Amino acid sequence: RFRLGSITKQFTAMLTLQLVEQGKIKLDGKITDYLPDYRKDIGEKVTIHHLLTHTSGLPDYTDGMLDYRRAYAESDLVKFAYGLTLEFAPGERWKYSNTGYVMLGALVRKVTGRFYGDVVRDGVFLPLDMGSARIISEVDIVPHRAAGYRLVDGVVKNQEWVSPELNTTADGSYYISLRDMVAWDAGLRAGALLDAASWDQVFSPVRLNSGETHPYGFGWSVEPLDGHRAQRHSGG
Numbered sequence: 479r480f481r482l483g484s485i486t487k488q489f490t491a492m493l494t495l496q497l498v499e500q501g502k503i504k505l506d507g508k509i510t511d512y513l514p515d516y517r518k519d520i521g522e523k524v525t526i527h528h529l530l531t532h533t534s535g536l537p538d539y540t541d542g543m544l545d546y547r548r549a550y551a552e553s554d555l556v557k558f559a560y561g562l563t564l565e566f567a568p569g570e571r572w573k574y575s576n577t578g579y580v581m582l583g584a585l586v587r588k589v590t591g592r593f594y595g596d597v598v599r600d601g602v603f604l605p606l607d608m609g610s611a612r613i614i615s616e617v618d619i620v621p622h623r624a625a626g627y628r629l630v631d632g633v634v635k636n637q638e639w640v641s642p643e644l645n646t647t648a649d650g651s652y653y654i655s656l657r658d659m660v661a662w663d664a665g666l667r668a669g670a671l672l673d674a675a676s677w678d679q680v681f682s683p684v685r686l687n688s689g690e691t692h693p694y695g696f697g698w699s700v701e702p703l704d705g706h707r708a709q710r711h712s713g714g
Contacts, residue, residue, distance in 0.1 A: 484713040487650070489652070491696035493586060496602075497589060498526075506525050507526050513556070515560075523567075524568050526582070529581055531572070533573075536559065537563075546638070552580065579650075586648070599612070613646055613651055616642045625637070698710070
């Protein structure tokens with residue numbers, strides 16, 4: 479079971495679209511529609527669509543803003559986001575932002591009353607038979623857990639320590655096995671769990687305010703590869 483990193487965003491996007499289809503979230507809904515305490519000068523401008531496509535203008539909290547060794551809960555990161563200033567007007571351009579996906583997890587909790595990881599488990603992992611996919615935990619005994627490594631001056635060292643709480647937010651928080659990823663791939667190819675129109679949105683390049691597009695959909699890079707249609711994402 480490997481740490482998935484930002485590939486988690488695919489599942490957060492899937493869950494968000496499921497809630498859109500259920501009428502619990504609107505893609506053009508504003509942050510303040512769901513988190514009314516959010517500062518209005520930003521929350522009334524940034525939509526769910528902006529969060530999904532990294533076009534919100536919210537700075538990325540992983541850009542040296544936080545101490546990874548501190549225990550930040552999701553609620554702490556949301557409060558931290560309250561104090562951030564937009565780097566650009568929503569929809570003006572594209573810039574990767576883990577902050578936006580943390581906000582999506584908070585929105586899921588608000589509209590469902592449940593932790594987003596539990597909602598993903600019930601709405602995605604179980605229906606697709608992704609039997610070993612689970613939220614990261616350093617407390618639980620997790621069979622077949624893979625350890626992370628890094629290179630330091632050409633020498634292999636253990637991964638740097640990150641507080642357990644930072645590994646439970648909707649921007650990157652799962653253990654997943656190769657078998658789980660094969661099951662996920664099969665679900666994608668079958669168009670499972672969402673209707674066709676929603677899948678089209680997931681894999682459509684985002685259109686910016688200028689009318690230009692950027693090759694990123696909902697939790698997926700959609701830039702063509704060697705002339706072929708391709709969808710992919712990395713995770714660290």
